[in-house]
Amino acid sequence: xxxxxxxxxxxxxxxxxxxxxxxxxxxxxxxxxxxxxxxxxxxxxxxxxxxxxxxxxxxxxxxxxxxxxxxxxxxxxxxxxxxxxxxxxxxxxxxxxxxxxxxxxxxxxxxxxxxxxxxxxxxxxxxxxxxxxxxxxxxxxxxxxxxxxxxxxxxxxxxxxxxxxxxxxxxxxxxxxxxxxxxxxxxxxxxxxxxxxxxxxxxxxxxxxxxxxxxxxxxxxxxxxxxxxxxxxxxxxxxxxxxxxxxxxxxxxxxxxxxxxxxxxxxxxxxxxxxxxxxxxxxxxxxxxxxxxxxxxxxxxxxxxxxxxxxxxxxxxxxxxxxxxxxxxxxxxxxxxxxxxxxxx
Numbered sequence: 383x384x385x386x387x388x389x390x391x392x393x394x395x396x397x398x399x400x401x402x403x404x405x406x407x408x409x410x411x412x413x414x415x416x417x418x419x420x421x422x423x424x425x426x427x428x429x430x431x432x433x434x435x436x437x438x439x440x441x442x443x444x445x446x447x448x449x450x451x452x453x454x455x456x457x458x459x460x461x462x463x464x465x466x467x468x469x470x471x472x473x474x475x476x477x478x479x480x481x482x483x484x485x486x487x488x489x490x491x492x493x494x495x496x497x498x499x500x501x502x503x504x505x506x507x508x509x510x511x512x513x514x515x516x517x518x519x520x521x522x523x524x525x526x527x528x529x530x531x532x533x534x535x536x537x538x539x540x541x542x543x544x545x546x547x548x549x550x551x552x553x554x555x556x557x558x559x560x561x562x563x564x565x566x567x568x569x570x571x572x573x574x575x576x577x578x579x580x581x582x583x584x585x586x587x588x589x590x591x592x593x594x595x596x597x598x599x600x601x602x603x604x605x606x607x608x609x610x611x612x613x614x615x616x617x618x619x620x621x622x623x624x625x626x627x628x629x630x631x632x633x634x635x636x637x638x639x640x641x642x643x644x645x646x647x648x649x650x651x652x653x654x655x656x657x658x659x660x661x662x663x664x665x666x667x668x669x670x671x672x673x674x675x676x677x678x679x680x681x682x683x684x685x686x687x688x689x690x691x692x693x694x695x696x697x698x699x700x701x702x703x704x705x706x707x708x709x710x711x712x713x714x715x716x717x718x719x720x721x722x723x724x725x726x727x
Contacts, residue, residue, distance in 0.1 A: 388598050392677040419470040421660035422534040424553050428455065432474070439477045447475055461720070490528040491521060494548065499557040499694045501525070501535070504703045507680045511537055534558075539565060542641065544656070547574070547685025547703040552693070561692035565638060571689040574633045574643060575622070575705060577682035577712075578652035579665050582621050582629035589617045589646045593639045605641040607649045615639040617646050625716045628655065628674075634687075643683065656681035675715030676706060682709055 395566035423431055432444050432453065451459040454473035455466075466472075491509070495502040503521060505511070510520035519527070522537050529535060551556035563572050592612030593605050606612075616636035623630040628678045629652065633643045641660070647653060648660035655661065655669055656678055669678040688701045703711075 396625060402578075402638050412418065413476060414445065415474045417472045417474060419466045419468055419472065420533070421468050423466055424468040425555060425559070426466050427462070428453070428460055428464045428466060429541050431466055431472075435474070436477050443477060447477065461581065465635045472562055490524045491549075496535070497700070499537075499552070499554045500561075500692065501553055502553040503549045503551065503703050504547040505541055505546055505685075507544050507706065507708075509541040511540040511549065521549060522551070531685060538562070539638070540560065540643075541685055542681075542683070544658075544681035545574075545683045546680075548688045548701045549685070550688065552695075554630075558692045561690075568636065569690065571687075572635045572685065573636070573684075573687040574635070575684045575709075576633055576643060576647065577625075577655045577709070578629050578647055579627070579655055579662055580629060580633060580652045581624060581627065582652060584619075585621050587619045589619060589650065591615060591646055591649060593642060593645055605639070605645045607645060613637075613644050615638060615646065617643055619647075623713075623717075625713065630713065654681055654683055657683070665672060676708075676711075677713045678713045680708060682712070684709060 384665070419431075429444060429448065432448070433439070433441060436444065445462055447453050448460070448462045452475040453460065455464060457473075489508060490503070492504040493501065494504050505521055512520040512522045522535065526535050532553065534550050534552070534554055536558050538558065540550050541547065541549055550561065551727070552561055556720070561570075591607045592609045593615045594608035594612035595603060595605055597603050614637060618634040618636060620632045620634075622632050629715055631647075635642060644654055644657055644660045653661040653665075656666055658666060658681070662679070668674060671677065684703070684705055686703055686705065690699055690714070691697065692699055704710075711722060
């Protein structure tokens with residue numbers, strides 16, 4: 383855990399447990415603002431809280447006003463790493479907002495489930511889980527824009543931009559903390575469907591290959607199999623169908639490393655069709671032109687099923703996302719009989 387303020391311990395102020403209104407300290411605008419930390423913000427780092435509250439303000443400016451002491455917590459200076467507590471009073475100086483994006487965020491993905499703590503979405507391919515690297519609006523930004531009165535909304539986990547399927551979001555900090563605990567302890571079952579080039583042999587195969595991240599000369603980040611330096615990564619693959627030179631696999635993640643399924647399969651010589659980072663580029667080109675049947679202009683990797691205990695109530699939950707139409711159409715066009723099925727559901 384990141385330590386709290388190194389300068390001094392901060393006295394707590396009593397609050398009502400909810401995020402209070404932003405109260406101007408003076409009539410003129412822009413003005414100093416005062417915010418009372420509620421229960422949902424308790425435990426959050428000061429810098430993350432400010433970045434969430436002051437959308438559009440450059441990170442460099444947020445860190446500058448914290449370092450300079452213009453941001454005060456209970457009347458005193460604090461570090462950016464300080465973890466807020468319920469009832470803390472924050473003094474926030476005027477901060478110039480960045481220019482808003484030219485386009486409004488697109489519609490939020492379809493909702494699979496929602497209650498007061500948890501929001502489960504069916505993420506389409508081509509949409510990032512979060513903004514950044516030239517992407518103005520990811521799923522989380524779309525969800526926040528669609529729920530402007532939702533005080534807390536964070537990603538429970540992430541999916542690659544080109545991966546579709548089940549995505550978990552937390553509506554309360556209590557939910558987020560419990561969900562992350564389940565993920566760390568391997569108590570969340572995550573299954574994916576992947577179409578690979580080649581004839582997969584084994585009906586069921588455990589793959590244990592350590593993965594390491596590396597930045598290439600051009601600045602691109604890649605993941606490689608590296609048993610000497612990499613982190614443990616374990617995937618279980620089951621053969622679902624053979625489709626004349628291609629194989630439909632179900633992948634179960636036992637660990638959750640970056641690009642784990644994609645790198646494991648590429649390393650074994652079975653790249654995912656449409657994978658523009660680790661795949662077979664010639665096969666990707668031909669698939670996009672429709673030379674294997676229907677056109678496929680995306681990576682064929684779909685998060686089809688997640689099983690977990692409700693992070694707050696503990697009730698068992700199962701969320702499923704049907705195979706997207708473009709993937710289903712490709713399979714149908716490739717083999718109308720459904721291929722030589724390796725397993726019957």
